[in-house]
Amino acid sequence: MNRAHNAKEADSAVKRVQDAGFENITLDLIYGYPLLTDQKWKANLDKTHELNVPHISAYSMTVESKTALAHFIKKGKQPEMNDNQSAEQFLFLIGQLKEWGYEHYETSNFAKPDQYSRHNTNYWRGVSYLGIGPSAHSFNGEARKWNIANNAKYLESLLLDKIPAEMEILTQNNRVNEYIMTSLRTMWGMDLSKIDRDFGSGYSTEIEKSAEEFFDKGWIIKKDPNTLVLTDAGMLFSDHIASELFIDEERK
Structure with missing residues (x-):
């Protein structure tokens, strides 16, 4: 992947940090890379479990323009990204980390109880x-x-x-849409009563109506009468779902 370090150096870096006495650390993982077989992905997760870090961020591989990877793919030297592979590895990640006691508290983030990133959670x-x-x-x-x-x-x-x-x-509608986008990414979900309280009544009814198709697909559930949360399957489509729930900027 053209990284400046290798797996052995990454493993050593984590252990040196732990040996120095730091306990509250995080690892970043990347999945969905075509050369990352499911067996290799499982091995990465097993290594993560062995290192026993309290927080993990995991991101699907994306190809940015004007990068070496984009060039290699264009020239046929590297295979293109595979969305199905990425989705399957993401769902395996969720299941494995939950089994090991991690909470899936945001689309790309997992933590042992109360070890959430305070910075990003804000x-x-x-x-x-x-x-x-x-x-x-x-x-x-x-x-x-x-x-x-x-x-x-x-x-x-x-x-x-x-x-x-x-x-x-930010307009009122901008603020509502930002709340929709960010809250739906978390395990705490979108609080409809908060929307009415902070932005005015009427918004929550409109959002619930727009969410009906995602209830039917099993992508959104109600955590309680006022809170909408994404299911594991819904997490695969979080950006799409949020955009479909957005309030039209022309709405008065």
């Missing part, structure tokens, strides 16, 4: 955050702001007591 739950430094993003619930990426220009502006940044004011 994003998914819409908590306000402040970004400091070049390229940093901030969010206050109603607006999103991002600082200039150029280091030199950022420093020059600070000398003039300015913070060079752009800002986007």
